Amino acid sequence: MTRPAKTAEGVSAPRRAVAPANAVEPAPLPTAGIALGMLWALPNTLVGLLLGAIGMAFGARPRVRPGDLACVFHHWPWGPGGAITIGNVILHTGDDLDVACATYAHAAGWGAEPAVSLALHERAHVYQYLVLGPLFLPVYLACGGIGARNRFERAADRFAATGRGWWPWPAPPRAKR
Ligand SMILES: [Zn+2]
DSSP: OOEEEEEEEEOBBBOOSSTTOOOOOOOOOOOHHHHHHHTHHHHHHHHHHHHHHHHHTOOOOOEEEEGGGGEEETOOOOOOOSSEEEEEEEEESSSOSSOEEEEEHTTTTTSSOOOOHHHHHHHHHHHHHHHHHGGGHHHHHTOOOSTTOOHHHHHHHHHHHHHHSSSSSSSOOOOOO
């Protein structure tokens, strides 16, 4: 869901406007699946757009990112820093989604992993919403909170690292070297 804006070293916030070394451009989803999924996720997306609109009154700036199937509100004025995906909307405290960030497993000390693309991590959550729609949030929360123990987050990191495996079942391994 969210992604702390941290580097692989765990230092808060410096935004490296570069793609991580292991970035790959994933294959796109089938168009029909996208259309149905966006309709299914529409209740979430409307909530995201409402939050985005409120944020705009405080400086947030919207930008459509077709490749991520998302409307991103940059400069989101609230929260600890990072991004959160709600349907086809991404609320982001920074000004550029194309930055590298530490994986949850890395940040949790489960093993050294290369930094991944924040944009691809959030795209994985968009894809997860396309499948689960309004069920996303309850199922996500049932799998644990925001952190490395949540299979949704590890799947998003796996997708960001490899371009595959955004669906959280079966669960990604707890640690990899
Ligand atoms: Zn996430």
